[in-house]
Structure formats: C-alpha cells, structure tokens
Amino acid sequence: MSGMDIASWVLLAGGAIFCVIGGVGVIRMPDFYTRTHAASIPDTMGAGMILLGLMLQGGGWIVTVKLGFVLFLLLLTSPTAGHALIKAAHASGLAWQGEHDTHHTPLENPPVGGDDATDPG
Amino acid sequence: MFGAAMAGLLITMFLALVRAWRGPTVFDRILAVNMFGTQTVLVIAVAGFMSGRPEWLDLAIVYGLVNFIGTIAVLKFAKFGNLAEDGRRTVR
Numbered sequence: 001m002s003g004m005d006i007a008s009w010v011l012l013a014g015g016a017i018f019c020v021i022g023g024v025g026v027i028r029m030p031d032f033y034t035r036t037h038a039a040s041i042p043d044t045m046g047a048g049m050i051l052l053g054l055m056l057q058g059g060g061w062i063v064t065v066k067l068g069f070v071l072f073l074l075l076l077t078s079p080t081a082g083h084a085l086i087k088a089a090h091a092s093g094l095a096w097q098g099e100h101d102t103h104h105t106p107l108e109n110p111p112v113g114g115d116d117a118t119d120p121g
Numbered sequence: 122m123f124g125a126a127m128a129g130l131l132i133t134m135f136l137a138l139v140r141a142w143r144g145p146t147v148f149d150r151i152l153a154v155n156m157f158g159t160q161t162v163l164v165i166a167v168a169g170f171m172s173g174r175p176e177w178l179d180l181a182i183v184y185g186l187v188n189f190i191g192t193i194a195v196l197k198f199a200k201f202g203n204l205a206e207d208g209r210r211t212v213r
Contacts, residue, residue, distance in 0.1 A: 009122045019132075026137060027139060036152060042156060046163070050130075066175075066182065067166070073189075077189035080189070085192070
C-alpha cells in the first residue's frame, strides 16, 4: 500500500465523515438558516475531500480533469444555489428561531438595555 | 475504501430525505433536495471508480448541472408561482 493509496483512503473516509456530519446537522439544527449552514458542509468539505481522494486513485489524466470539472462545478453552483435559497426565504418573510418567540411574554423577560425603553406599550 | 465512502454518502442521502419529508417549510425541502443532488453527484463518481468504469464522471457532470438548474427553477416557481415572467414584474 503506497503513500498515494493511504492519502486517498484518508481523504475518502474524511469526506464521508464530513458528509454524515452535514446530514446529521440538517436533521438536528433548529432553524432553516442554521440548516443551510449544515447543508453547506457536504457541498464544500465533503465533496472536496472525496473528489480529491478519487483524483489520487490515478485513473489517468482525463479522469483527473473530469474530477476537477466536477469539483469546480460544485464549488461554483452550490454557494450560488444556497445564496438564492436563503435570499428567497428571507424575502418571503421566514423568521429566525427566536425572532417571534412565543415561549415567554415580553413582561416576563424584559430585554436588558433594549431599544423599547421609550415605548411604554 | 470505496465502500466506506459510499456508505457515508448513502447515509447522508437518507438524512437529506428525512429532512425533505419532515421539513416544515418549502425552503427546507428545496435545501434537502439540493443536498440530495450533490450527494448523488458524489455517489455517481464513487460508483464509477467502484465498478472500474470512471467514464461515469460525465454523468456526474451532467447531473451537477441539472441539479443547479433544477434548484433555481424550483426556487423561482416557489417564489413567483410562474416560470415565464421575470422577477421584476408584479405577479398578477
């Protein structure tokens, strides 16, 4: 097992681990905007490590160039799609978690040093 | 080693499907489908190496392009309810 194979194995396993971390984050994050953060992990770190690991397999220069194309395409399109998605969600009025929090009334938990000091209501 | 990477990718695809099924808003579902598409590109690439035919990378490139265009199209449809008009015009 040469050093190239070991590096390729490490990159493939690391990329798979980052993908699973992103998937678990998409399930467990409480909010849409935080879920987009978790969903960006497989698109960048997972895809980058897995495609670099496949490049180190040595399948010939054309395979390496195609893998580079796939990586370039993912790095170009996934932030664009994520930006459009978050902008559309923000424009449609989707709230952050805690922005319209109904678990407490403002009288029970007054904001410390908030800007509603001039507002008696 | 390809099996471990493939297992991780398939687990991630399953978790994205769970979020697409459970997602409270339409944006959660679009996010999950976009993530599923990215994982599909990686699965096609790894499966090509696993079966000894790296020519499948062409399919991965095409699927990446289709995934991006599909995400933008579904977003525009979810926002305007119409794919024909541009965004600056008011929706009648």
